Amino acid sequence: MRLPHIHRERCTLCGECVELCPTGALELRGTRLGLTAAECVGCGACVPGCPEGAVGITGNTPC
Ligand code: SF4
Ligand code: SF4
Numbered sequence: 001m002r003l004p005h006i007h008r009e010r011c012t013l014c015g016e017c018v019e020l021c022p023t024g025a026l027e028l029r030g031t032r033l034g035l036t037a038a039e040c041v042g043c044g045a046c047v048p049g050c051p052e053g054a055v056g057i058t059g060n061t062p063c
Contacts, residue, residue, distance in 0.1 A: 003037055004044075004057050007056065017046040020049040022041075023041055
């Protein structure tokens, strides 16, 4: 299964993707966005939901 990759240099920690994720796989952890790979179902909702274009699904390596 493909997992999203967060381009951290673009992420503003706005939290939009956290709200969009149906499984709670994304969460703000202090000054970074965390992905719990075991909770991600690869739906891709977080990719277009990021206003900064910071989320991509380009490989199988978790962020
Ligand atoms: S691909 Fe889907 S399940 Fe995985 S982090 Fe993004 S919104 Fe959540
Ligand atoms: S939507 Fe984009 S900018 Fe906002 S927290 Fe998620 S990855 Fe970061």
